[in-house]
Amino acid sequence: MDQLFRCETLPPDFRRRVNALLADELSANHAAGADPVMMNQPSITVANELRSLLLELSERGPVVVSIDDLQFADGPSLQMLLFLQRRMKSSRLLLLLAELSTVRSPHPVFHAELFRQPNCRKIRLDMLTRSGAHTMIAARLGPAKALELTAPYHEASGGSPLFLSALLDDYQAIHRLAGRLETEPAVSQPAFRNALTDCLYLAEPAAFDVARAVAALGTVRSSVLIGHILGLNTATVEHAIASLTATGLLDAEGFRHPAARTAILEEMAPEARHELHLRVATALQNDGVPPVAVAEQLVAAGTAPEAWMINVLRDAAHSELAASRTGMACEYLDLALNNCRDSRPLAALTADRMRIEWQKSPLKAMRHAERLMEASQGGHLTGQDTGLLARSLLWHGRYREARETLTRWEANGTASDRAESEELAALTGWMAYSFPALLTESAGSAATQEADTGPDSVRPFGRQAVSLLSRLLADGPGDEAVTNAEGILHSVGLGTATLDSLHAALLTLICADRPDRAAAWCEELLKEAEQQGASTWQAAFAAVRADAAFRQGDMATAVKQGEAALSQLPAAAWGVVIGGLLANLILATTMMGQHDKAVKYIRLPVPDTIFESRYGLHYLYARGHFHLSTDRPAAALTDFESCGRLMEAWGLDLPSLISWRSGAAEAALALGLKSRARTLIEEQLTRPGTQQPRTRGASLRLLAAAGDVEDRPALLREAVSLLQPDTGRFELARALAELSVAYHELGEHGRARETAERAADMMESCHIPAEWAQPLPVVRPPHATPAVASAGPSRPAGPGASDAQGGPQKGPKPVGVDALSDAERRVAELAAQGVPNRAIGRKFFITVSTVEQHLTRVYRKLDVSRRSDLAAKLHVSPPEAESA
Structure with missing residues (x-):
C-alpha cells in the first residue's frame, strides 16, 4: 500500500501526509503477518484517516486507485483496500484491482469478501482477438503494416498483449539494426525471449517446471506422464498447463511456436537440461511409447548410461531405416556406440552402422571393418553380420580376410542354426558366380549341400535368387528362369539385405537373353534407390542398366548409365566390382568409335585382385574388343583366351554371360586363322544356353564369316531371323551388314544394297557414328553407261560377262x-x-x-x-x- 502513494502525479503535500500516516502502522502489521480481512483497532484508525485524505483528494477531481499484480499484495494492504471499498460507495473514487487469473490466489477469503460487495464488478480480460491485435499493431507500425503482420503475429503471440508487444519491439529493432523488415515473427529475438521468461516467473510456481517438461517432450502429453517426469501430482500439472495455455504460450498441441520451446530449453543449465531429457526418456519408456520417441530424448540428453537405453537406440535406428530415414538412424547408432561397453551389442551396433554407410560409400564404410574382424575373432558376430563383413571384404578384394571370416563362421557350427545356415548359403551362392575361385571345402560346403534341398517356394528370397542363377549357369537359360527371376523382383523390396538377391535376379534376366526386362526393372530400382538417397545402390543398378543397354545395342544409354554409376561413387569406392562397370564403358565407347574415351577407362587403375573375380572376366573381354578394334588382334586373342581359361576353370563357361569364344573367333579371323575361328564357334554352339536367340544369332554370324562364301547367306539369314531389335540390336545390325557383304560377294548387289541400308538404319539406332554406318556401295562393271547401270542389279566384269542386252562385252581390258x-x-x-x-x-x-x-x-x-x-x-x- 505504501508503494501506491509514491506516485509522482499526486500532490506533494498529499504524499507527505499519507506516507507519514502509513509508515509505522503498515510496518507493524507486516511484521505481525496481519490477516488480509480482519483489522485491529489501530489499523481502523489509520484506514479512516486514509479514507478522509482520499475523499479530500476526490474533491479536486475523480480519483482512480489502480493496483496491478494483486496476487502479490501483503495482508495489511488488502485490509486497507477492503476497508476503502466498503466505505466509499458514493465518492468519486474508483478502485481498479488487476490480478493474474491463471494463478491461484493466496487470499481466497479476501476474494470472497471483496466480491460480496454490491459495488464490486469482476471483469475477465481474454486474449486479444485478431481485430485487437490489428489495432495494437496499427498503433505501433501503421495500418499498412498491420494488414501484413496481423495474422502471423497474432498466431505467434497467442493473443497475449505482452508477447505481441515484445514481438513488435523485436520487429522494430531488426529494422533499425539490419535495415530489413521480416513478415515472420522474430520469436528468437531478445524482447520476446525476455517476455517469455517474465511470463513464466509470474505464473504458477509449478508452471516453469511444467513448461520445461512440455518443451522437452515437444508436445502436451498426458498430465500423468508430466507428473511422473517432475514428481508432481496430476492436479498441479493440469492447473499449470491451463495457466500456460491462458497466457497464450501453449495451445492444445504444445508451444505455439517452436522457437518458444527452444528458448525455454536454452534458458536451462546444460546439466539440468540433459537430466530432464533422461527423465523424460525413462518416463516414455515406462509408458510403452515407440523406441524412436525415447531415442529422441536420449539424443537430446547426449548420453545413454543404462543398458536398456542401448537397446532402445538400436531399435529406433532400425525403425528409421525401415522408413528410409538414415540421418536419424545414424545419430541413434552413434550415441549407442559411444555408450556401449559390452562386446556383443557393440559388434551388432558397428555392423548396423556399416550397413548404413555402405549405402552411400563402400569406401567410408570400411572404417568399421577392423572392429568387426576383431568381433569375428571373438565369436561376437551374428550370421547376418558375418555375411555383411565377408561381402564388404570381398567387394574390396580382401579375399584372404574374407575366407578366414567365413571359415571361422562355419567352424562355429552355423549349420545347426536355420537362419545362420540360410545366410551362409545365400552368401556362398553369391560367391559362386562372383568369386568362384575362393570357394573351398572349408568355406561354404555345409551351406552348399543344404542349398539344394527343398523347393524354392519355401526358401528365403536370397537363397532362391542365387539358386536360380546357379542353375542357369549350370544348365543354361530358359523361360522358367525369366519367370522366376521376375517373381523375385516383384516380391523383394530394396534394402541392404536384399541387394544381392535383386542383383542375382537381374543378372539372371541378362544371362537369359532378356536385357530388355532387366533394363525395365533397373529403372524401377533406380527410382527407389534415389528416393532412399542410397548412392551405392543407385550406382550398382546404373551399372547393371549399362550392361543391359549394351546387350540391347543401345550404346549411348550404356555410356550414359555407366558414367552415371561412376559419378555416384568414386573409382576407389567400387573395389573389384569396378571391373564390370568399366567393361561396359570400354565396350560401348569402342563400338561407337570413341577410342579416346575407351583409353581413358582402360587407364583407370583397378585392383590387382580384380582378376580373381567375375568382374575381371568382363574386363578382359572388353579390353580384348578394344585391342581388336584398334588393329591389335594378337593382344585381343590373348585377352579373350585368358578370359576363357578362367571361365572354364571356375565353371562359369556360359556364352550368354560372356561370349569369350565369339571375341576369340573375331581375333582369329583378323589373324587369318579361319580354322581356329570355326572351331571356337562350333565349341560355343555346344555350350548351355546357345539356343537363346541372341547368343545363337551372334554365333551363326561368326560361323558364316569363318565359312565358305556360298554358305554365308543361309547362315546369316538364320542369324537375322533369330536376332530381335529389343534384345540384340547391335548384333542384328552386324548380321545384316555381314549379309549385305555376302550378297555383294555373290554378285547380288540389289539385295546387298537393301540389306546394307537396313544395317545402316540399325546401326544408327545403336548410336553408332554415321561415318561407320554407310551402306556398302553397289559395284558396277567398268565403263558401264549410266543407262546400263540403272537398268538393274549390276554384275562384276569378267570373261564371258554379258551386257544389258545379253551380248558379250566389247573393248579392251582395263x-x-x-x-x-x-x-x-x-x-x-x-x-x-x-x-x-x-x-x-x-x-x-x-x-x-x-x-x-x-x-x-x-x-x-x-x-x-x-x-x-x-x-x-x-x-x-x-x-x-x-x-x-
Missing part, C-alpha cells in the same frame, strides 16, 4: 586404277590414307578378311607390294601429308 571395282577403289583410298583395316571394315560393313582380300586384288592390279605405295598410284595424300 588396267591399273581403271581395273579397280568401286569397292576396291574405296578400300584402297582409305588404306592409302592410313586407315586401319578394321576401321575400313566397319565403315563398309565388311569383315577384316574381306578388306584384306580387296587389298590383295588392289596390289595385284596396281602392281605394288606395299601399303605405302598406294597413295602415289591413287593420287591421294599420304598419311604424313594429311597430318601435316
Whole structure:
C-alpha cells in the first residue's frame, strides 16, 4: 500500500501526509503477518484517516486507485483496500484491482469478501482477438503494416498483449539494426525471449517446471506422464498447463511456436537440461511409447548410461531405416556406440552402422571393418553380420580376410542354426558366380549341400535368387528362369539385405537373353534407390542398366548409365566390382568409335585382385574388343583366351554371360586363322544356353564369316531371323551388314544394297557414328553407261560377262586404277590414307578378311607390294601429308 502513494502525479503535500500516516502502522502489521480481512483497532484508525485524505483528494477531481499484480499484495494492504471499498460507495473514487487469473490466489477469503460487495464488478480480460491485435499493431507500425503482420503475429503471440508487444519491439529493432523488415515473427529475438521468461516467473510456481517438461517432450502429453517426469501430482500439472495455455504460450498441441520451446530449453543449465531429457526418456519408456520417441530424448540428453537405453537406440535406428530415414538412424547408432561397453551389442551396433554407410560409400564404410574382424575373432558376430563383413571384404578384394571370416563362421557350427545356415548359403551362392575361385571345402560346403534341398517356394528370397542363377549357369537359360527371376523382383523390396538377391535376379534376366526386362526393372530400382538417397545402390543398378543397354545395342544409354554409376561413387569406392562397370564403358565407347574415351577407362587403375573375380572376366573381354578394334588382334586373342581359361576353370563357361569364344573367333579371323575361328564357334554352339536367340544369332554370324562364301547367306539369314531389335540390336545390325557383304560377294548387289541400308538404319539406332554406318556401295562393271547401270542389279566384269542386252562385252581390258571395282577403289583410298583395316571394315560393313582380300586384288592390279605405295598410284595424300 505504501508503494501506491509514491506516485509522482499526486500532490506533494498529499504524499507527505499519507506516507507519514502509513509508515509505522503498515510496518507493524507486516511484521505481525496481519490477516488480509480482519483489522485491529489501530489499523481502523489509520484506514479512516486514509479514507478522509482520499475523499479530500476526490474533491479536486475523480480519483482512480489502480493496483496491478494483486496476487502479490501483503495482508495489511488488502485490509486497507477492503476497508476503502466498503466505505466509499458514493465518492468519486474508483478502485481498479488487476490480478493474474491463471494463478491461484493466496487470499481466497479476501476474494470472497471483496466480491460480496454490491459495488464490486469482476471483469475477465481474454486474449486479444485478431481485430485487437490489428489495432495494437496499427498503433505501433501503421495500418499498412498491420494488414501484413496481423495474422502471423497474432498466431505467434497467442493473443497475449505482452508477447505481441515484445514481438513488435523485436520487429522494430531488426529494422533499425539490419535495415530489413521480416513478415515472420522474430520469436528468437531478445524482447520476446525476455517476455517469455517474465511470463513464466509470474505464473504458477509449478508452471516453469511444467513448461520445461512440455518443451522437452515437444508436445502436451498426458498430465500423468508430466507428473511422473517432475514428481508432481496430476492436479498441479493440469492447473499449470491451463495457466500456460491462458497466457497464450501453449495451445492444445504444445508451444505455439517452436522457437518458444527452444528458448525455454536454452534458458536451462546444460546439466539440468540433459537430466530432464533422461527423465523424460525413462518416463516414455515406462509408458510403452515407440523406441524412436525415447531415442529422441536420449539424443537430446547426449548420453545413454543404462543398458536398456542401448537397446532402445538400436531399435529406433532400425525403425528409421525401415522408413528410409538414415540421418536419424545414424545419430541413434552413434550415441549407442559411444555408450556401449559390452562386446556383443557393440559388434551388432558397428555392423548396423556399416550397413548404413555402405549405402552411400563402400569406401567410408570400411572404417568399421577392423572392429568387426576383431568381433569375428571373438565369436561376437551374428550370421547376418558375418555375411555383411565377408561381402564388404570381398567387394574390396580382401579375399584372404574374407575366407578366414567365413571359415571361422562355419567352424562355429552355423549349420545347426536355420537362419545362420540360410545366410551362409545365400552368401556362398553369391560367391559362386562372383568369386568362384575362393570357394573351398572349408568355406561354404555345409551351406552348399543344404542349398539344394527343398523347393524354392519355401526358401528365403536370397537363397532362391542365387539358386536360380546357379542353375542357369549350370544348365543354361530358359523361360522358367525369366519367370522366376521376375517373381523375385516383384516380391523383394530394396534394402541392404536384399541387394544381392535383386542383383542375382537381374543378372539372371541378362544371362537369359532378356536385357530388355532387366533394363525395365533397373529403372524401377533406380527410382527407389534415389528416393532412399542410397548412392551405392543407385550406382550398382546404373551399372547393371549399362550392361543391359549394351546387350540391347543401345550404346549411348550404356555410356550414359555407366558414367552415371561412376559419378555416384568414386573409382576407389567400387573395389573389384569396378571391373564390370568399366567393361561396359570400354565396350560401348569402342563400338561407337570413341577410342579416346575407351583409353581413358582402360587407364583407370583397378585392383590387382580384380582378376580373381567375375568382374575381371568382363574386363578382359572388353579390353580384348578394344585391342581388336584398334588393329591389335594378337593382344585381343590373348585377352579373350585368358578370359576363357578362367571361365572354364571356375565353371562359369556360359556364352550368354560372356561370349569369350565369339571375341576369340573375331581375333582369329583378323589373324587369318579361319580354322581356329570355326572351331571356337562350333565349341560355343555346344555350350548351355546357345539356343537363346541372341547368343545363337551372334554365333551363326561368326560361323558364316569363318565359312565358305556360298554358305554365308543361309547362315546369316538364320542369324537375322533369330536376332530381335529389343534384345540384340547391335548384333542384328552386324548380321545384316555381314549379309549385305555376302550378297555383294555373290554378285547380288540389289539385295546387298537393301540389306546394307537396313544395317545402316540399325546401326544408327545403336548410336553408332554415321561415318561407320554407310551402306556398302553397289559395284558396277567398268565403263558401264549410266543407262546400263540403272537398268538393274549390276554384275562384276569378267570373261564371258554379258551386257544389258545379253551380248558379250566389247573393248579392251582395263588396267591399273581403271581395273579397280568401286569397292576396291574405296578400300584402297582409305588404306592409302592410313586407315586401319578394321576401321575400313566397319565403315563398309565388311569383315577384316574381306578388306584384306580387296587389298590383295588392289596390289595385284596396281602392281605394288606395299601399303605405302598406294597413295602415289591413287593420287591421294599420304598419311604424313594429311597430318601435316
